[in-house]
Amino acid sequence: MAGIDWVELPYAGAFSLRDTLKSGQVFHWEPLSLEGREGVAGCIGDGPPAFLYQDTLSGAAWTPAGDAERVRRYFGLDQDLAAIHASFPGDDRVLQEAMAFCPGIRVLRQPLWECLATFITSSMKRVSHIRAIALTLRQRYGAPHLLAGRPFYAYPRAETLASLSEAALRDCALGYRAKSLLLAAQAVAEGELDLAAVEAEPSLDLARERLMSLYGVGAKIADCALLFGAGRWEAFPIDVWMERVLRERYRKRLKAEKLRAWAAKHFGPCAGYAQQYLFHFSRKTL
DNA sequence: AGTCAGGCAACGC
DNA sequence: GCGTTGCCTGAC
DSSP, X not given: OOOOOEEXXXXXXXXOHHHHHTSSSXXXXXXXXXXXXXXXXXXXXXXXXXXXXXXXXTOOEEEEGGGHHHHHHHTTTTSOHHHHHHTSOTTOHHHHHHHHHSTTOOOOOOOHHHHHHHHHTTTTOOHHHHHHHHHHHHHHHSOEEEETTEEEEOOOOHHHHHTSOHHHHHTTTOTTHHHHHHHHHHHHHTTSSOHHHHHHOSOHHHHHHHHHTSTTOOHHHHHHHHHHHSXXXXXXXXXXXXXXXXXXXXXXXXXXXXXXXXXXXXXXXXXHHHHHHHHHHHHHHO
């Protein structure tokens, strides 16, 4: 194989590839060694697999030159982290503790369809299950690609899933989620739900409403899709882990809807970014 | 063997 | 409105 033209991805502030991939935003990157470099590989949307590795000592992130732009955007290395942090409340000791615990977490910018679809399949599932479901869907219905002699599969397109039967999806161990995924794929494939319009929608509430109009998509899944798949940092997904940290560390014993309103006010326009630090912190320490 | 997960819709009050 | 229940599956 011809030598790869590696480029270092510029970024400001902290970045931990490892923590970012382990923070529950995404479930499909796999370890891979490429030309002796230990990193991760995975498909981004319909594209061929991308590869990224991080030098554990210097923190420098490297990728094949052809991947630089999409990888940088996907991993949020183009984000103005200082401005995001500056938008947080200055006197929140819990958030500061969480940020110190995992300073290198970035909020990813995944393609919206695969992010939405993956979270539809995530309900009442552990991480290992979510990964297994996503892998099965990819292997059966995604476009195959080779990288370093290993196969990688893109996440299946909505059009592809829309043409399947519910039984075919159930056969991927989706259980009752099969109906939700199929209906979502059909809505997207038929243009009933325009994901590009959802991304472009200035109002967070309207964007959420459109996603929540899908069967099987409630507030939590809609907010995950918007935060991790559309760069909407004001979206604040609340699951049992967030309820836990808000209850035990912020003394907020409220229902999810009330917690959302409180969080938007307390954490500000990048509340979802704060959520990601708190979420990881909560899972690892509470 | 039963319980229970990183939710949601459909009911029942 | 608010609380409860069923839903598939696999790991513990």
